[in-house]
Amino acid sequence: MTYLVFARKYRPQTFDEIVGQPHIVKTLKNSITNNRLHHAFIFAGPRGVGKTTTARILAKCLNCETGITITPCNKCSICTEIINGSSMDVQEIDAASHTGVDNIREILEKVAYSPIKARFKVYIIDEAHMLSKAAFNALLKTLEEPPPHVKFIFATTEPNKIIPTITSRCQRFDFKRVENVDIIEHLANLLEREKIKYSRQALSIIARESGGSVRDSLSMLEHIVSFSSGEINEEAITKALGLISRSTIIKLFKHILNKESDRAVEIIDESYIAGFDLSILFNELLALTRNVLLLKIGQTRIINNYLNSDEIEEIKPFLPQITTQGLHMLFDTFFRAAEEVGRSEQPLLTAEISVLKAISVSSLKPLEEIIQRFEELERRLSVEERGLKPSSIPQTKPSQEVNLEQPEIWLNVINEIKKRGKISLSSMLEDGVFLSFENDKIKIGFKGAIQLSSVRDPANIKFIKEVLKSLYGRDIDVIIQDLSISEKTAASISEEIAKKKSESTRKESEDMMQNPLIQTAIKIFNATVVNSKDKK
Ligand SMILES: Nc1ncnc2c1ncn2[C@@H]1O[C@H](COP(=O)(O)OP(=O)(O)O)[C@@H](O)[C@H]1O
Ligand SMILES: [Mg+2]
Numbered sequence: 001m002t003y004l005v006f007a008r009k010y011r012p013q014t015f016d017e018i019v020g021q022p023h024i025v026k027t028l029k030n031s032i033t034n035n036r037l038h039h040a041f042i043f044a045g046p047r048g049v050g051k052t053t054t055a056r057i058l059a060k061c062l063n064c065e066t067g068i069t070i071t072p073c074n075k076c077s078i079c080t081e082i083i084n085g086s087s088m089d090v091q092e093i094d095a096a097s098h099t100g101v102d103n104i105r106e107i108l109e110k111v112a113y114s115p116i117k118a119r120f121k122v123y124i125i126d127e128a129h130m131l132s133k134a135a136f137n138a139l140l141k142t143l144e145e146p147p148p149h150v151k152f153i154f155a156t157t158e159p160n161k162i163i164p165t166i167t168s169r170c171q172r173f174d175f176k177r178v179e180n181v182d183i184i185e186h187l188a189n190l191l192e193r194e195k196i197k198y199s200r201q202a203l204s205i206i207a208r209e210s211g212g213s214v215r216d217s218l219s220m221l222e223h224i225v226s227f228s229s230g231e232i233n234e235e236a237i238t239k240a241l242g243l244i245s246r247s248t249i250i251k252l253f254k255h256i257l258n259k260e261s262d263r264a265v266e267i268i269d270e271s272y273i274a275g276f277d278l279s280i281l282f283n284e285l286l287a288l289t290r291n292v293l294l295l296k297i298g299q300t301r302i303i304n305n306y307l308n309s310d311e312i313e314e315i316k317p318f319l320p321q322i323t324t325q326g327l328h329m330l331f332d333t334f335f336r337a338a339e340e341v342g343r344s345e346q347p348l349l350t351a352e353i354s355v356l357k358a359i360s361v362s363s364l365k366p367l368e369e370i371i372q373r374f375e376e377l378e379r380r381l382s383v384e385e386r387g388l389k390p391s392s393i394p395q396t397k398p399s400q401e402v403n404l405e406q407p408e409i410w411l412n413v414i415n416e417i418k419k420r421g422k423i424s425l426s427s428m429l430e431d432g433v434f435l436s437f438e439n440d441k442i443k444i445g446f447k448g449a450i451q452l453s454s455v456r457d458p459a460n461i462k463f464i465k466e467v468l469k470s471l472y473g474r475d476i477d478v479i480i481q482d483l484s485i486s487e488k489t490a491a492s493i494s495e496e497i498a499k500k501k502s503e504s505t506r507k508e509s510e511d512m513m514q515n516p517l518i519q520t521a522i523k524i525f526n527a528t529v530v531n532s533k534d535k536k
């Protein structure tokens, strides 16, 4: 059929038509204008981003009958020969099928002769990394002292496989994956010229699927055009490519977060009946989860390349509905599901179960949070039994003597002092470092001499103690430590802190795993403890 016609028909014939490689175009234009063109180049980059295209344009710039130029005429006999690939002087060699030294020798023998018709002999060596070592070595001499009428262009997807003695004699250009916005624009232009109707949403799906390769985006578009009769829209794409539409994925994700298992399973069933590959569906959910996660942690720059602003608006409402940890767990579930569904002999059943699992996982609280709530409850109960005021009593059990991660007790003191209007004292205390709380003694360190002397003022100590007593209902001692004695001491103190901290962290997580509540939870959910220390 007409397959692959687009890529050829719309191959850029001038520098200005090349999409998404402005750094390369600019440098090449400058070198040509200033007559400072190298004799050998490496064009490195992924497939389908314009390496061969640029090489051919460069060959025309050097050889066009109108003279050396940055705007070849594309009409003269030399330009047209280069375009059709029939030029005797501009040769494209596919290194993948001509890897041997003999092939290179054959070329090199003719290198010395002047071009037949053009100004320069241009050798475009595609997939150059496939050349054998002997072939490279044979080339080396010519590259060291090339005849003035010869240019080499090595195009490669794997530049690191080219030996350094070659690369060091070439000017290297790194072609980038083309950004989605540029691909969308390119496809839109093409469709307008072809007078084919389209939706931008559809083009953005193609761009996303093509992973930055213009060639892949064009062949995909071509396939869709030959597949559908009318407009290129989301429906046409999902039909042609067997993709599941974006709106379906968003809907499914929403149902999962809202724990609407009936409707979630319904979507799975419908997709299955429509003949979609359910493992792709989970891969799409995986991609969506990743995007929500990126958006959640504020990575909008990365995300802009994958999602348009409508889509971002679409997923924003999910953000407050799920924690980062919940997203991690969803990610895990979808990842496994995509694999399992692909392997399963009963993909529908596996997919349904995976979705139900995702629903239970998405609403799970991190284990640590469960424990904290549990302990808080326990504390309150015992406090009420003793008839004390149920504010948070600091823990003084030996196993929790040091709680350096959470000096809430100290933050509470500072807040209370602030509340009582002693702003300057409270802000001074904020400069202190919470060191420990053991045996009803709270230890705070200060560096500055001024802070030290004013915090140590008996009136202030007395005041802090009063605040502690009012907060926790008992006498708690305040010890102020001088951290300024010497840098060395300070360093050893922070080392000590770090040591204690890691000991207590390890202890805590060991304790946690011993907790019967956790053990039960692990059994019920068939869970793995991912990270017991993540407090966010
Ligand atoms: N940067 C680009 N701008 C416009 N079209 C491109 C670009 N890169 C690739 N194409 C399209 O893809 C086709 C193949 O490109 P090509 O230059 O052979 O890629 P490469 O050599 O990098 O694999 C071209 O015919 C053209 O239609
Ligand atoms: Mg190529």
Ligand SMILES: [Zn+2]
Residues within 6 Å of the ligand: 063, 064, 065, 066, 072, 073, 074, 075, 076, 077, 078, 079, 080
């Ligand atoms: Zn010309």
